[in-house]
Amino acid sequence: MDLLTGLLTTAFLAGAVLALAALGEVLTERVGVVNLGVEGLMAMGAVTGIATVTVVPSPMLGFLAALVVGALFGMVFALATVYVRANQVLCGLALTLMGSGLASTIGRNYSGMPSPVIFEPVKVPVLSEIPVLGPAFFSQNILFYLIYLILPIFFSYLMFSTRHGLNMRAVGENPAAADAAGIPVNLMRFSYVTIGAALAAGAGAYLTLAFVPSWSDGVVAGRGWIAVALVIFAGYRPIMATLSGLLFGLITALGFVGQARGWPIAPAFLSMLPYLGTVAFIIVPVLAWQKMRRAMAAPAALAVPYYRDMR
Amino acid sequence: MSMNSIRNLSRRGFLNMSAAAGSSLLLPQGILSSALAAGPLPAVAEEEAVIGFGHVGPITDEGWTWSHHQGLLAVKEAFPKLKTTLEVENVPYSADATRTYRQFVSEGANMIFDTSSTGDFLHQVVKRAPEVAFMECNGHALMDNLGWYYLAHWYPTYVMGVAAGHLSKTGQLGYVASFPVASVYASTNAFLMGARTVNPDATLQTIVINSWFDPQAATQAGTALIDNGCDFLFGIMDEAGYLQVAEKRGVWAAMWNTDIRRYGPNAYVSSVIIDFKDFYVDQVGKRLAGTWTPGEHILPMGGGVDRDKWGQNVPEEVGKAADEVREKILGGWSPFVGELKDKDGKVRVEAGQKMTELELYNWDWSVDGVSGLES
Numbered sequence: 001m002d003l004l005t006g007l008l009t010t011a012f013l014a015g016a017v018l019a020l021a022a023l024g025e026v027l028t029e030r031v032g033v034v035n036l037g038v039e040g041l042m043a044m045g046a047v048t049g050i051a052t053v054t055v056v057p058s059p060m061l062g063f064l065a066a067l068v069v070g071a072l073f074g075m076v077f078a079l080a081t082v083y084v085r086a087n088q089v090l091c092g093l094a095l096t097l098m099g100s101g102l103a104s105t106i107g108r109n110y111s112g113m114p115s116p117v118i119f120e121p122v123k124v125p126v127l128s129e130i131p132v133l134g135p136a137f138f139s140q141n142i143l144f145y146l147i148y149l150i151l152p153i154f155f156s157y158l159m160f161s162t163r164h165g166l167n168m169r170a171v172g173e174n175p176a177a178a179d180a181a182g183i184p185v186n187l188m189r190f191s192y193v194t195i196g197a198a199l200a201a202g203a204g205a206y207l208t209l210a211f212v213p214s215w216s217d218g219v220v221a222g223r224g225w226i227a228v229a230l231v232i233f234a235g236y237r238p239i240m241a242t243l244s245g246l247l248f249g250l251i252t253a254l255g256f257v258g259q260a261r262g263w264p265i266a267p268a269f270l271s272m273l274p275y276l277g278t279v280a281f282i283i284v285p286v287l288a289w290q291k292m293r294r295a296m297a298a299p300a301a302l303a304v305p306y307y308r309d310m311r
Numbered sequence: 312m313s314m315n316s317i318r319n320l321s322r323r324g325f326l327n328m329s330a331a332a333g334s335s336l337l338l339p340q341g342i343l344s345s346a347l348a349a350g351p352l353p354a355v356a357e358e359e360a361v362i363g364f365g366h367v368g369p370i371t372d373e374g375w376t377w378s379h380h381q382g383l384l385a386v387k388e389a390f391p392k393l394k395t396t397l398e399v400e401n402v403p404y405s406a407d408a409t410r411t412y413r414q415f416v417s418e419g420a421n422m423i424f425d426t427s428s429t430g431d432f433l434h435q436v437v438k439r440a441p442e443v444a445f446m447e448c449n450g451h452a453l454m455d456n457l458g459w460y461y462l463a464h465w466y467p468t469y470v471m472g473v474a475a476g477h478l479s480k481t482g483q484l485g486y487v488a489s490f491p492v493a494s495v496y497a498s499t500n501a502f503l504m505g506a507r508t509v510n511p512d513a514t515l516q517t518i519v520i521n522s523w524f525d526p527q528a529a530t531q532a533g534t535a536l537i538d539n540g541c542d543f544l545f546g547i548m549d550e551a552g553y554l555q556v557a558e559k560r561g562v563w564a565a566m567w568n569t570d571i572r573r574y575g576p577n578a579y580v581s582s583v584i585i586d587f588k589d590f591y592v593d594q595v596g597k598r599l600a601g602t603w604t605p606g607e608h609i610l611p612m613g614g615g616v617d618r619d620k621w622g623q624n625v626p627e628e629v630g631k632a633a634d635e636v637r638e639k640i641l642g643g644w645s646p647f648v649g650e651l652k653d654k655d656g657k658v659r660v661e662a663g664q665k666m667t668e669l670e671l672y673n674w675d676w677s678v679d680g681v682s683g684l685e686s
Contacts, residue, residue, distance in 0.1 A: 006538030010531050017527075104369065111371040114555065114574045212526045214574065216550050217369045221525050256528075256535035259518040260485070262682050267491075267519040 007250070007257050008136035012144070013211060015249025017042075017203050020147045021227035022234060022241040024199030027155065030236055031192040032172040032301040033081055036092025038200045039224025040099020041070050045204025047103040050110050050215040057117045059209045063143065063202060070201020071194050073099065078193035082186050085305035096224070104217045115213040119143050141210050148242060151199075155238040168192065172299030175306040185306050200224070226278070233281040235296035244281070251277040352444055352456065354601025355421045357390055362595055363397035363415035365408070367427035368524060370400055374549035374568035375523070378585045379426040379448075385588035386595050394419075408432040416440045422598045424448070424591070428459075444598050444605075449494070458605035460590065462616035464494070464583050465501035465647070465671050466640050470618050471545070471565045471581050472505020474625065474633040475513075478563050478580065479543040482510050485536030486517040487529050487546030487553050491684045496674040498547050499681045504646060505636070507680065516541060517683035526552040537562055543580075554578060570619050579622035586615055609668050613641055647671060652679045 021038055028035045035041075045066035052062040077095050080086045119141035128138040137148075159165040168188060170178040175185045203223075208215050230248060234240035255270040263270075286293075362383075370380040380398070387396060397415050402408050408429040413436050415423050422444040425433050430450070437445045437457045450459030475484055484506060488495045495517075503515040516539065518532040525548075533544055533553030537560050544553050544564040551574035557564035558575030565580045572579035590610055597603040610616055618637065621630040640646065649660035653676045660666060677684050 003538075006535065009538075010534050013534070014527065014531055108371050111369075111373065114551070207527070212530055212552060213555065214526070214551065216373075216524070216526060217371060218524060219526055221522075221527060223527070253531060253535070256518055256520075256531050257538070259532075259683055260516055260535040260539040260541075262516060267683060271519065271521050 002132075003257065003261070005132050005136050007253050008132065010253035010256065011246060011250035012136055012140065012148070013249070014252050015246035016144060016147045017206055017211060017223055017245075018227050018230060018248050019242040019245030020151070020206060021200045021203035021224060022230040022245050023147075023151060023155065023238055024196035024203070025228055025231045026196075026234065026236055026238055026241045027192045027199070028196035029231055029302055030159065030172045030299055031168055031189045032175060032299050032304065032306070033078070033189055033193050034088045034092060034303045035074075035077060035095070035193060035196060035200075036089060036228060037073070037077060037095025037099060037197070038227050039220055039222065040096035040103070041073055041197050041200035042099075042204035042207070042220045042224045043103035044073060044099045045070050045201030046208045046219055047107045047110065047204075047215055048201065049205030050113075050115055050208045051106065053115060053117050053209065054110065054113070059117050059119045062117075062209050063119075063205045066201045066205035067198040070198040070204075073201070074194040074197025075190070077197060078190045081305065082189045082193065085307065088303050088305070100220075107215050107217055110215045111217060113214060115208055115215075117209075118213045119210040143206055143210055147206070148246070152238045152242040159238060169299070172301055175301050175304075179306070179308060185308075189306075200227070203227070226274075229278060230281075232298070233278075235292075236299065247281075248274065248277065351602050351604045352442065352598065355599050357392045357599055358394060360390070360393050360422075360595075360599055361395050361397065361418060361420045362386060362393060363412075363418075363420040363423040364399070365402040365411055365415070365423070365425050365429070366398070366400045367402060367404075368400065368549060370398075372524065372549050373551075373571060375585075376400065376426065376549070378568055379424070379587055382424075382587040382591035386591050389592045390595060390599070402427075402429065404429055404432070406432060409435050412436040413439075416443055422446070422595060422603075424594075425450070433457075444603050446594060453605055453607060456605060458607060460608040460610065461494075461672060462585055462610045463612055463668065463671070464585075464616050465497045465674075466612040467581075467583050467616055467618040467637075468498050468501040468545075469505040469646050470633050470637045470640070471583070472502040473508055473636050474505075474580055474621070474629050475502065475543045475545070475563070475565065476506035476509025477629040477632060478625070479506070479510070479513065481540055481542050482513040483539075483541045483543075484513060484515045485533070485539075485541030485544045486515055486681075486683075487532045487536070487544065487548055488517045488519045488684065489523045489547055490521060491519060493673050493675060495547055496677060496684065497671055498545075499684065500674060500678045501647075502545055503678060503680050508636075508646075509632075513680065515681045517681065519683065523547075524549045526550050529553045530556055533557065533564075534560075551575070566619075572619075572622060576622070577624055580625055581621055582619040584617050584619045586617075590615055609672060612637070653677060654679050654681065654685065 048066040048069040049062040052065040080091045081088045121141050124138040128134045167183045171185050171188045179185050230244045234244045252274050255273045258270045259267050364383050366376040368376040370376050399411050402411050409432045425447045428447050428449045445457040447459045449461045486499050506513040520528040520532050529548050529552030533556035542562040544557050547567050551571045554564045554575040557578035563580050564578045566582040647666040649664040650662040651660040653659050
């Protein structure tokens, strides 16, 4: 396999986790809620995925089970932040701690066991013959296409080309105005926080059912936090979130390939690349695209609980 | 006490660069299990004894920490009347380690094992609790009540290197490394030296992933190595990430810590198997009997560390050829004899000179053919 194909394969594989989790967080933040529990949700999704496939050997079922568990946790979080209006940052941290802890407790029985079934790669006919991109992108498992193509395009269309999407964004920008226009603010927030949490858990399941594929305590290793950071870089846009996940995967892959090829760059520097990348991700857009400042800004009501009687 | 260079830092404790103290370098080279002048600590009745273990990871990791936990279980079995045993997982390399071990002391521990060196964070407690015996795995310091222990993993690694020399077609070996620390230098060097006895042109490419446990990074590193032409992967990780990659891509892989062949039965060649059970039972026994003195212990091959049973796809003659080397080493022969050159061609070990166990333990340079650790 040549350099570029190898690089892209690794990038796509590693990027998918971040892309899916970041997409979920985009949905959550667009309706004005910050969910810092992504790390914990991913851990729960990862352990749910593997626990399910040990009982029923179907990776799709494992993935669905993870989505359901993620949604349940998301509902609890949404109940606390949207209806009770508790502090979102604290609730998110609590969710991370609880999710990671619970996952490692449940995972004790599953640690040290390869996943009995995994998502097998599907070669897309014709397209997989394309040089470079073919083996890297069109010879992957089915989740892959869901994460990189179907979900981002669907949510992008929903968010920017439908009335429902307009309502959804209005809730995140100005809930009082949205409320006055007859949009059910709390229900909207509750729904998308739940969906976002489900996707985060799905990203965890992708880890144990396709990428790594086995459970071990600490398997998420901080990717949840990176996903939260990517949302800002992506300007709260679904397709951008997916692409930034991929870009992050690419930068990570570059570090490994550089070491494998013995490039005359210090390994320490190559390992630093993802983090330098993150810094660049945050700084470059601010400096380079001053005009896009408004377009890339966070939803105005982000992290602000909505009280109808305080309008 | 002398400050070591960065590469002499302990296995786990790489991050705190100021923490390594290299008192062992002041001792006569090659003398192991040496005791200090101070007398042994007084005996403790088994019914009143409290033994503590602090681990770097979770005991379910199926690797390093799991193996030490087995040691604790063996101690419990050998001394069923122990008052209590204390065990804390995921002790971080920070002041939290100091708190953990101080807690052990305040709960009345008579003997404490730090199964993954926490350096100065432990030593602070050691100095304040002279009546408690401390043992630090992969430590470097020796005090009146502190000793250290480790494994001569370079011998089974050399044996596996011989097998790799036979099995690898491209002669390009890949290595998933954690940090550029002494155990990794010893591991990579021994592995390539073994392989070069069969294939003199073999090379070893390492990727440093800055973690002992990161399945995602190990998976990517393994993929990158294979993409680059490696057809035999080795590494020093506490999980099976790159073994699963090797299985998927149809290349060979050798592992560390425990038998995890079920993650990749076709790719699995062998593993550096570690076993601390007898050592822990011996040390606790000595502490209870009042004969424990701090010492430096490097457990030999066959006495705490060994290669695992060969994988199902390893041809019989390859296993046999490698096992002949193992027998030779068990018989007292050492493969680590000069002349050895580093990657710049500088002679580091003179012809005919044999490296001592302590030199192997503190190895801090790459032999010719190993790339990626030093830049």
